[in-house]
Amino acid sequence: MTFCVRLGPGAPPDKIGGKARSLLRLAAAGLPVPNPRDATSQRCPEVHCAGAVATDTLSILIFGRSRDAQLYEASLSNGYQIGDVVLEFAPAIGAAQRTAYERIVARAVG
Numbered sequence: 001m002t003f004c005v006r007l008g009p010g011a012p013p014d015k016i017g018g019k020a021r022s023l024l025r026l027a028a029a030g031l032p033v034p035n036p037r038d039a040t041s042q043r044c045p046e047v048h049c050a051g052a053v054a055t056d057t058l059s060i061l062i063f064g065r066s067r068d069a070q071l072y073e074a075s076l077s078n079g080y081q082i083g084d085v086v087l088e089f090a091p092a093i094g095a096a097q098r099t100a101y102e103r104i105v106a107r108a109v110g
Helices: 013-028 040-047 066-074 095-109
Strands: 051-054 058-062 079-082 085-089
Touching (some): 040 058, 058 066, 066 079, 066 085, 085 095
Antiparallel strands (some): 051 058
16 A cells, blocks of 8 residues: 655644554554545645545544544544544444444554
């Protein structure tokens, strides 16, 4: 899996790199992360995130502050927030698979 993530305004490289590492951890755990792509320029101007990666199963958005991540996640019906990271799940993701994604990313972030 190879993809490049551009840094958004105010995004420290370690946070963006962490997002990419989270995707790799998900893949290593056997969870699907098909079609990974940099979504920073598409998503971040609208939601004010610092960086974003999208796949066909979920998007990982990184915010400059945990509070901003919390506010964005509260607007979602299919999201999960830990620190400054928000996972936004595709509608087809079931509860068990969602929990598996959340667990892996919580370990990666926490």
